[in-house]
Structure formats: structure tokens, C-alpha cells
């Protein structure tokens with residue numbers, strides 16, 4: 530709907546003789562329709578429960594800093610120590626000069642946390658996801674490890690955009706299965722039974738409030754001879770007894786061939802990783818183009834993340850607190866009559882608002898109430914729809930959560946979403 534409308538307008542405005550015509554027409558359209566997103570530069574309190582924008586205080590309900598490790602003094606000190614020892618940048622890619630001992634130490638610690646043999650880190654999770662499909666499903670040389678024409682990737686329809694982009698970079702056949710529908714997946718595997726198959730899905734669908742039923746995917750991957758990759762960006766550090774993510778949560782240590790994760794969520798920093806057995810990571814180390822052609826994780830960040838992993842392994846209190854905070858917020862939103870999806874014990878609460886315009890109005894009203902929680906829109910969710918991914922942190926207090934719900938109730942009544 531929106532895309533069709535946008536296309537018609539842009540065609541009308543576009544004067545191909547003017548090289549900026551398409552860009553200008555697009556911006557004009559977004560502006561006229563009130564669809565251009567707001568960007569809010571934070572002055573202080575980045576990732577804290579209360580932040581400052583334009584000199585005003587806002588309650589933050591959209592940061593992935595679940596365990597509040599971003600401003601943890603030990604984590605900050607570890608970053609400073611690493612910078613003191615190694616400088617600020619690695620000076621090259623892993624395969625040239627960027628293979629620094631502290632990055633290796635971090636990889637060992639992450640592999641241990643998620644229960645895998647080895648790990649390869651990247652400066653962002655996006656870079657990990659755009660590397661892995663091409664590496665495994667297309668030839669590196671002479672048809673090895675796979676010929677693209679013999680390869681198929683089976684991807685959940687709700688998978689994150691970085692997985693979508695990674696799949697696009699591979700020439701393997703792309704097959705999309707219905708969200709969390711194992712029957713549809715099994716049927717599609719039968720219909721596309723190529724020699725090299727890879728199933729990819731997420732451990733925690735944060736926009737839907739769900740944890741994956743991992744053992745069933747492991748069984749299907751085994752039965753069909755497919756590799757199984759899980760993007761556990763929102764699970765590692767948050768769920769599972771030791772914070773090991775979806776594999777730990779289901780006590781299902783075997784069967785996931787590639788476990789992907791991010792360090793900008795529970796770890797409180799930035800970075801991405803791929804974990805697997807030693808042979809798999811030895812291969813990905815030389816076949817991941819975004820690793821061999823781009824600089825490695827900054828060393829200060831590696832130092833900080835090493836400390837975050839240590840804290841995650843040794844404490845459970847913050848994990849319990851976010852789950853309790855999330856349960857309380859979810860229950861209260863439902864009581865006031867708003868539509869919340871999912872009940873699994875994760876800190877992301879999926880609030881469905883309806884059309885994109887409703888979502889934008891709701892977000893604008895929240896901003897007026899001094900609450901920072903932007904609406905999630907296409908392409909992150911299906912076109913024409915909108916939702917809020919409300920994220921709770923261990924630093925949120927009950928009274929801050931109550932203030933958030935009271936504001937939602939007032940706005941819901943004003944916009945006639947609550948009767």
C-alpha cells in the first residue's frame with residue numbers, strides 16, 4: 530500500500546534529467562505524509578533508564594542495553610585498560626594485522642558462554658550475518674565448499690533484515706517459510722531438496738515476544754541433512770540458566786551448526802559473532818568476506834565485552850529482574866486494553882498498534898509525554914503495519930514502568946485505541 534503510493538508519487542515528481550529528482554521527490558513525499566522518521570540525538574544518559582535530549586529528560590524504553598552493562602563501571606574500566614594496552618584500533622583485518630590477543634580471549638569466552646567450541650567476532654552483528662551465507666553456500670574456489678546451484682537457504686519470513694541482506698549476497702536458492710511453521714518448512718525442504726541446505730531462524734523474535742522451539746528445528750535439520758543457523762541476538766546473555774541464550778534455555782547443546790549473536794544487546798557494547806565447532810569457525814575465519822576485507826572489532830570494545838561476558842556468567846540477579854520487569858509491564862498493558870503479543874520470559878514486549886499512521890501518532894504522543902520509544906515500521910515489520918518493541922532494562926524501576934503504562938493509557942484513549 531505505502532510502497533505503491535510512494536512509487537506513484539515518485540514517478541510523478543521524478544524528472545530524470547535532474548540527477549537528484551528521485552531523491553528529492555522521495556524526501557518531499559515522506560515529509561508531506563509525515564513519514565520521515567525522527568532522529569533524537571541523546572546528550573546524556575545514553576542507554577540509561579533516563580536520558581537527556583535537547584535539555585529535557587526522557588524515560589528510555591527502547592534500548593537493547595538489557596542488563597545495563599553499557600554504563601557498568603567495571604566494563605568501562607576494562608575498555609580503558611584495553612585501549613591503554615593495545616591502542617584504539619586494530620589497524621587491519623584479522624587476516625592481515627588485526628588479530629589481537631584480547632580479541633582471541635573474547636572469542637574463547639563467548640564460545641564458552643554459548644557452549645560452542647570456537648567463535649569468530651565481527652565489528653557488528655550485521656557484518657556477521659552478511660558473511661555467513663555467501664561463505665557456506667557459494668564457492669570459495671573450484672566449487673568448494675558448495676556450488677551455488679546446489680544450495681538452498683530456508684529462511685523464516687520474519688527474520689531480521691541483516692539475515693535477508695546476507696541471503697541476498699549468496700547466489701543460493703532462497704526459500705522463505707511461514708513464520709515459525711515447521712510443517713511449511715518441512716514441505717519446502719522436500720520441494721527444494723538440493724545437496725547443500727541451510728535453515729536460518731532467530732532464537733528470540735523480539736518483535737513478536739517469542740522464544741524459538743529449538744529442539745524441533747534441530748530434529749528437522751538432522752532429518753533433512755540441513756545445516757542449522759540460529760541468530761540469537763536477543764537471547765545470548767538474557768535467557769538460559771547461565772545466560773547462554775536459546776541453546777542454554779532449551780538445554781539443547783547439540784545440533785545448532787552456527788550460533789550467531791550480537792554484543793550491542795545484553796553485552797552493552799557493539800559487535801557480532803558466529804560460534805560453532807572448531808572446523809566450522811576455522812573455515813569461516815578465511816571465508817567470511819566482511820571479516821577478511823574489513824577491520825576487526827576495536828580492541829577497547831573487545832576488552833569491555835570480555836568483562837561483560839564475565840559479569841553475565843557470574844550473576845543471575847539482573848536477568849531475573851528484567852524478566853520480572855517485563856512480566857509486570859506486559860500484564861499492565863493488557864489490563865488497560867492494549868494488544869500485547871507473546872508471553873515468553875524476555876525483556877522485549879511487542880505492542881501492536883495497527884496502521885503505520887496510528888503507530889506514528891502514538892509515538893509522537895509518547896514523545897510529548899517525555900517517553901523515548903519509537904514506533905517500528907516497514908521494512909522491519911510488514912508494510913502498512915506498526916508496532917512498538919518496548920524494551921525493559923534491569924535499571925528500570927517500578928515507578929518508571931508505571932509512568933510508561935499511564936502514558937500509554939492516556940494516549941490509547943485519546944487515539945481511541947482503548948474504549
Ligand SMILES: Cc1ncc(COP(=O)(O)O)c(C=O)c1O
Nearest residue numbers: 653654655689691762791793800
Ligand atoms: C535479530 C538481529 N540480528 C542481527 C542484528 C544486527 O546486529 P547489529 O546491530 O550488531 O549490527 C540485529 C540488530 O538489531 C537483530 O535484532
